[in-house]
Amino acid sequence: MYKRFELHNHTNESDGSLTVEELIDFMVADTVDAFALTDHNTISGHKKAQSILQTKNPPIECVYGMEYTTYYGHILCLNLYSYIPWENINPLQPEKLFTPLRQTGALIGVAHPFSYGAPIAQGCKWEMQINDYTAIDFIEIINNPEPQHINEKGIDWWEQLCLQGFRIAMTAGMDLHGRSDFAGQFAVYVDTEKSEPADKALQRAIKTQKTYITKGPVFTSEVSSDGKNIQNSITDCVKPGFNMQAVPHWTVEYTSPAEKLVKRLNPQDTKIEAEISCFTDSSVIIAKLYAGEPTFDSLVAIAPVIYR
Secondary structure, three states, X not given: OEXXXXXXXXOOOOOOOOOHHHHHHHHHHOOOOEEEEOOEXXXXXXXXXXXXXXXXXXXXXXXXXXXXXEOOEEEEEEOOOOOOOXXXXXXXXXXXXXXXXXXOOOEEEEOOOOOOOOOOOOOOOOOOOOOOHHHOOXXXXXXXXXXXXXXXXXXXXXXHHHHOOXXXXXXXXXXXXXXXXXXXXXXXXXXXXXXXXXHXXXXXXXXXXXXXXXXXXXXXXXXXXXXXXXXXXXXOOOOXXXXXXXXXOEEEEEEOOOOEEEEEEOOOOOEEEEEHXXXXXXXXXXXXXXXXXXXXXXXXXEOOOXXX
């Protein structure tokens, strides 16, 4: 069962305008299945969220985390339950912080890597030197408030790392600091197992690079049982603000280390195949779904990367 995760949110425990309870109510109103509580440099909201969820029992789950907000970039941590000091962080060796974080079971990600930095927003741009890309679990490739060209850079960076063989999951986030419209924005979906807690489902999805980013339908990509084709499917998850009937046509763009392949579908089509033999190098294949022509404005979804 696909569930919607909103993975980057702030409250008035840091620089947001909503209380923890108001954030929960806001998420429930938009039918979010699970949300992350990722205030800047504090986990003070965790106990409040736990109390509210236990008392009110709303139809939503919380993923506990924090956004490490440094002068050299922001580190988004999910499934983080204890505060790990970071004051002596070395931007040339951030792995020295990643290691103790991971030892707690936390998921480590780079938030909005190409955001504007100084003098506009000191520290928002990622300026740390990653020496070991296996030390991070995900990259927030789309930060919804950021301008288009900023998010395009984030997607391109992640894509190039994947094409080199690095197994890094992708996420998207609202970077919510108040009440913002979710319609037309990218979210993360996770294929959850029956009765699986949100934190466990997210841990499994990110560790296996099986997150789905979308404005509306979930777009899947897998190798056929005979190993000859890439099989894709489009599943409407009824995300508020996306109208499947308004799609003029679908375009699927496949990217491999050697080339791109583009295929067009009728708007009513929900399945497509591409022959693996069409690719000179099929070791890594990334599939994107567009509503119309393949431009960033019409990007709808990105499927999990296929590694062969």
